[in-house]
Amino acid sequence: MKGSDVGKGTVASPLRTLGRAASLARPGDVIRVLPGTYSEQLVLESHGEGAAAITLRGEGPSRPTLMPSSNRAPGAIIFVRGRWNLENLHVDVDGAPMAAVVFLPGGDKSRLTGSELRDGTAGAGVIVQGARHIRIQDNVIHHFIKAGHDSHGVVVVGPSRDVAIRSNNIHHNSGDSIQCQGGVGPAEVLLIENNQLHDSGENGVDIKECNEVVIRNNQISGFPNATIRPVGSSAGDGVLVSLGARGVVIQGNTISKAGRGVSILSQVAPPEDIWVERNTIQNIRNFPPHNGQGIRIAGGRNVHVVENTIEGTASYGLMLAADGVVVTGLTVRNNRVKGGPQRMLVRLGRESFRPGFSMRGNHYARGGALCMDGVQEKFRGAYAGYRQVFLGEHLPLSSPERLDVWRLLVGADQGSALLE
Incomplete structure (x- = not known):
């Protein structure tokens, strides 16, 4: 040189x-x-x-x-x-x-x-x-x-x-x-x-x-x-938000071949004011084991899950307040959830873990299943007749009428429909 x-x-x-x-x-x-x-x-x-x-x-x-x-x-x-x-x-x-x-x-x-x-x-x-x-x-x-x-x-x-x-x-x-x-x-x-x-x-x-x-x-x-x-x-998240992060927008990303697509976790302090919107999440694997969720909301305040497309997930496309951690002000709307080989579309946590919850206008693959933790406890009195359409806590979506049952028991998700 x-x-x-x-x-x-x-x-x-x-x-x-x-x-x-x-x-x-x-x-x-x-x-x-x-x-x-x-x-x-x-x-x-x-x-x-x-x-x-x-x-x-x-x-x-x-x-x-x-x-x-x-x-x-x-x-x-x-x-x-x-x-x-x-x-x-x-x-x-x-x-x-x-x-x-x-x-x-x-x-x-x-x-x-x-x-x-x-x-x-x-x-x-x-x-x-x-x-x-x-x-x-x-x-x-x-x-x-x-x-x-x-x-x-x-x-x-x-x-x-x-x-x-x-x-x-x-x-x-x-x-x-x-x-x-x-x-x-x-x-x-x-x-x-x-x-x-x-x-x-x-x-x-x-x-x-x-x-x-x-x-x-x-x-x-x-x-x-x-x-x-x-x-x-x-877990190999495409995007992970935790430890009290605030004002996070996750928008328009394509996430694939991951252990989870997007995870919002409390871990020490709950994240606040989080938007997960218009992402395409696909081919989410059960690797490492016990993962495979498309979007997992396991803590937080004012978390919004809006207009995402989720398909090819090894586990639930949407796992919402189902980890035993409170999620306050969770909004879930206008998402397209197609599931994967196991056809698990949504798992929704108990009502006590989702105060201020809002859900509407989502579209679900026909033949997939929706799950709400503790739903069996609702099958008393006027709701007793609905027990027979569930497999445990899972509701297989074989017809639009099954969505009517889901909306009734969840008390939300108006405007939801099946993807043909």
């Missing part, structure tokens, strides 16, 4: 190391990185609040490769503490216990675009830890694998704010493809949009202790990947 760190940093007099170029760069500069391999650790510092971004850009279709320096100490190859744009880079962590890129406080308004990041053994490939206004777009992030432990593709840690993760291909990591978690405070304002998230060891998207999150128009499949992570560390 040509160049000398006593050079001027011009085409005619190039520098040898990225560290030297970064130290000389001033706000608004572009560092053009020629093809080659650079074994360095970079700390990209701030030039003051309001300073223009400095761009570190790989030149040409053959991206320059950044690799660990000789000591391979835990940490990251690139720490961002100021406003920097990272473009068209290949960051190969080469099995070192390091992340590829970490955005730290002071790294506000930075971007990571058009790059490939791979092969670390720390807790994540890309970490946003306390930075604001970060954009992670059009990257491939893969094979961050820590044996027997989490190594997420991207992790956002509070109090980070306003982070957009768009149009990335994130796959084959030993943790989640994307995780958002609290730190010294919750992370807030996170957009996860138009990504391909697949074949990682735990979940597609895992949201906990984070507020104002939009998960929209992603392709999510292949969870959990047991070739990367032992079965049992996760």
Whole structure:
């Protein structure tokens, strides 16, 4: 590789190391990185609040490769503490216990675009830890694998704010493809949009202790990947929301080949104000065992399940307040539930676990079955004659008249109909 760190940093007099170029760069500069391999650790510092971004850009279709320096100490190859744009880079962590890129406080308004990041053994490939206004777009992030432990593709840690993760291909990591978690405070304002998230060891998207999150128009499949992570560390949710997350919208995603499609779980604190809407959920497997639900609402306040299409589930398409945990203000409407080989469409928990429950306008596959926990207790007095149409607590939908029985006993789901 040509160049000398006593050079001027011009085409005619190039520098040898990225560290030297970064130290000389001033706000608004572009560092053009020629093809080659650079074994360095970079700390990209701030030039003051309001300073223009400095761009570190790989030149040409053959991206320059950044690799660990000789000591391979835990940490990251690139720490961002100021406003920097990272473009068209290949960051190969080469099995070192390091992340590829970490955005730290002071790294506000930075971007990571058009790059490939791979092969670390720390807790994540890309970490946003306390930075604001970060954009992670059009990257491939893969094979961050820590044996027997989490190594997420991207992790956002509070109090980070306003982070957009768009149009990335994130796959084959030993943790989640994307995780958002609290730190010294919750992370807030996170957009996860138009990504391909697949074949990682735990979940597609895992949201906990984070507020104002939009998960929209992603392709999510292949969870959990047991070739990367032992079965049992996760149910392999396409999207998991827990630990008191607030204001989460899960919209327009296609989720397939997962242990569960979408799960909302209380775990320490109930999530609040959650919308699960217009998603397509299909081919949901009983793997790991005792899973296979399309949408599982097992805790929360003001959870809305609206206009989803659910088919090919190994277990219930919709499992609603049926885990012995209270779900307050649950709304379920205008969903299309087609079931899977076992034809289990809906399992509804006891009335005491769903105060403020509303259900209407859903469409169910003919021949499938609806289930309400404790329904046998209703078969007394005026309801005694309905016992014969149930198989235990399951109601097979052989005719529209069976839906009339369901509506009567549930006291909801007006406007429901059979899918022919």
